[in-house]
Amino acid sequence: MHSPSSQILMRKGKRGAAVYVQSECSRTTDPQHLKDLLSTLLNPQKPIEELETVDWIKWLIAGGKTPVEFSSIVRRYDNGTTCGLVWTANFVAYRCRTCGISPCMSLCAECFQKGNHEGHDFNMFRSQAGGACDCGDTSVMKEAGFCERHGPHAHIGKPILPPELLAVSQAVMPLIILRLIQHLRSHSIPDILEDQLQSVQDADCFITMLHDYSGMGAAMRHVMTSALINPQLYAQLTEIPSVDSEYAQFMKEAQRMYEKSLKSLPGPEPPDEYKAYPALQDSLVHRTFLEELVFWTVKFEFPQKLVCLLLNMLPDPDYKEAFTRAFVLHYARISRLLVGSSDPDTLSNRVVHVSVQLFSNEELATKMAEELHLLHVMVVSLRDMMSKILVPNAKKNFHFVVDCSKHVMRDHCYWPLVSDLSNLLSHRPVALLFLSDDSLLEMWFSFLSMFQGMNVNQRELSTHVEFEPNTYYAAFSAELEAPASAMWALAIHLRDTGSVHLTKMLLKHCLAALEEWLEAINFKCPEQTDPYQVSFHIPLHRYLAAFTCQAVRAQGILLKDALPPASLLQLIMMHPLRIQ
Template sequence: MSNSTAQVLMKKGKRGAAAYIHADCENGSPQHLGPLLDVLLNPSKAIDEWETIDWCRWLLAGGRTPDEFATIVRSYDKHDKCGLVWIPRVVAYRCRTCGISPCMSICRECFHRGDHSTHDFNMFLSQAGGACDCGDKSVMKEDGFCSNHGNKCTRPGDVPAALMCVAEAMMPRLILRLLQHFRENSCGSQTTSDSYRITVQECEGYVKMLMEFNNMGDLMRSAMTKALINPQMYRNLVEPPFPDTEYGCYMAESNKMYEKALEMFPAPEPPDEYRHLPALAPRLQHNTLLDEFIFWTFKYEFPQNVVCFLLNMLPDQDYKEHLTRTFVLHYARIPLVLEEAADPDTLSNRVVHMSVQLFSNEALALRCVQQLHLLHVMVLSLRLMMGKILVQNSLHDPEHNFHYVIDCTRRVMKEHCYWPLVSDFNNVLSHKSVALLFLQDDALVDMWFEFLSMLQGMNVNVREVGGHIEFEPSSYYAAFSCELEAAAYPMWSVLSHLTEPAHGPLARRMLAAALTYLQDWLDAVHFTAPHMERTEVMQASFHFPLHRYLAAFLCAGVRCMGLRAADVLPPPDLLALLAVHPLRVQVHTHYYTLAHAARAAWGCAPPTCCRRPTCWRCWPCIRCACRVCSTRY
């Protein structure tokens, strides 16, 4: 069929042409749809052209009006899962009584249609966005499903064989057109966050059309899933040789842009022993339309409309499996995207908006850990990200100190660029089967303690006795946030699963690792005796995660797992060395409290410096004068 014949077919009008195409597709071997789509989806036209989008709606309807077709397709929706996707700052609910995963959330409608009145629930304002889990047995208990989802709803009848024939034939080309748009704008002279935003805005209407199709329910999602995860279909659409036509020349140029974009998006350099992991391969391999779709989602910094479209498809289980695997294979590129983003806070929320829906399913998360080494990829990505911002630790004599810690003044820390990585790590560790695998892997535990060592003794505070510090640096907030989110939360997640004597060997493994790295740290800072020089007394760090891990696992092991403290405690001389730094934190904290109490008791007017969290630095001792209000203590 020639281009001119396609134009003749279009003169029949949208409804007439759609009925003709439907009859053609119903026969099983459509002859006219491809050439017609060549005209409608011509890459030389703007992707958001309204007439093209309207033609696609009518063609999909197969001779009915788009609204009539949508109503018929929805009537066959099985309503197994809600899957409603919401953006940030939307009210949602979390029911702890019904939830299997701590990340479970449901929309307002499903909450009110279900029976949660006597449950332990909370209403919250979503910060990163989310998706409704009502109907998903892997995330919440069936008793909590609302009347519209799960086994409580009525089952539809048999689907007419020809209802979706045009949709199944059209969908690969519709998705390809969006990928072509992303390719065209990926290799310009200035590929910045602004250029990415403009590219995404240009396809807003087109993505909205795809979301409308998806919202028709299970039948349309199934047709879209077939197009997205079929390797042969992808090869037929995008791989050479290309025909000697105008469209073939375009596809050849498009393929060059795609190859260039892949080269510009490398994985971080992993240790030699992990180079064989598929998710850490230096070059990405895409086998389906969904694989490439996820690549552009990463490349264009997780645009909100694209993320919502991808998440709206999650009720289809085949799609969810493939999406999760593809997401994991691209996961090591997340630090690169976060580090280069102009607005890492918004980007972080969008990353977590997507990842939390994938890793909340315990069975799926466990398969990713076993088959794709998800935990190794997460820990390595976090360690490599933080390894770029290390500085020499100044807690002890710098001439004898070769310990390096995270620099809390860097953008990665102040902008919390690491947050999506630790949020995902905490999410997967909330599953008991995953947490136990983590504890059983010596290499993984070793990698994790290497990361914790980067936090040990970071953000050293120096007591100022010479002059007043008008403005304190904000790095203290970045340091406390990092230790809480990246060290303490994972520790408590793991400990929550260790509740019986059978877990004793796992606790011993963590205690042994903690002691090994603590000894290495003492050697690195050249701390060999339980006393300090005067210059060292004037310095303090409040961050000792290795000590916290030792104390927490020791306490839990003795209390819940039948361990004897005498069997796992280090020798007395090492124990004395380990006690010094936590005691210094207590001393400084106590001094800070005394200074504030003295000011309150002796009536000092609240000067500017004394309002600051670190106001203890204003006084060499509590008997000296406050340098702002001149009151003597």
């Protein structure tokens, strides 16, 4: 039902109502007439795709100007210091290694051409997973490469925003976001992805409107961030009213569907000592609109429009940290999603499109590793993913390896996680956290053991092999992407005598894993090797070789002190020799 005040305002027409509302918002922080009007316009029982509703909101926020005029005025006060332009797959972008602090830095064509990169080591590339422009971000690239529009000093000389300009936006924005959340909640069941994606499609004009507002620059993004990350606002607006009404009934039913959806997205089973970590707990608890919006993005398998909306806001520093925390809280559930997805390739690209923007920032990555135990979350997720596809390595032993014929291996479902881990380990403070944590190293080497001796090649003596299995490619690429990429990322940080203790600790865990493996395959003397079977995959040997080499060449350890006892060394050498 329309309230009398909302009917009176609507009769004034969009511009007339907007002028009145602007005046009310300039006088008070509790504009009752605006609230009455919005309860009519944003009634959750009306279809969200009504274009007339979106048009009304645009006029109201414009406060008496046309929406186009309002957008133009707000952009004049854009004092943002970073570009943040978001692109999807197949976009042509640039990477400058001379200016990059992070190997993942990228620039849009306009920022690259307006910056000074003459004589630099750069390349132009077609984006595979999507990305965002890092121009102006001092944590990702050097200031010398910024264009004149971005950087820490870009806001100097910009006019100061008059407070009344965004007064209506501040009142309306939380309710726009609430309406989107109500729509996603009420369309989350049945649990069929096509239906859920249709619900995002139905909200297209609403999401496009939010895209447009975030594109108006730093001032409007700050208004949006304030609504998205405020816990009190979230608690107040999602509370079910005590008075029985149609709205209260709707909210109750939407809450029921939301709670059912939460249960339908389980995380991996972590070791007991990690169960208290926020990102590894059994149940998800959301405290802000942003956290819930990230949940729906994950639950609906990263719809492109929602992903781009979340990424468009990254130039706001308060938002960037809040979004990274929200993403990390849902990270463990993404691994389960990748395994069950019907299109893991597209999903992988969309996950990395988000994660690469967040984990390329050293300060933020370190904070997430320290405060939310991100490294533990990643290793638990990887181990959980692989533990579901283990098979006996061979007869007469009790060692289990990943089955390379399974879809997880064939379709590289693990790729986003190992890509993110390598990105994190490229930051020295994060790598040192990894290397100095005993339980984390132990868990990592138990993960590597699942690849040790996988995809055994059996020599056929009696019958002709008609078809070669294609599992060799899945095995080769898995070892290259999972054990090896992390190994090289860690080795870079162990180049001086100050980190000798970390190399020794890693080698200790590597040897322990190798001894456990030798025992599991019942390998007690060098003569035991089977002449008719071989595996090319011995990541534990490669770790031992790489870090022993690093210890001797770069850290001043004597070879005799780095090598294991001769009896153990003889056993360890037999498998690499067997491959030869």
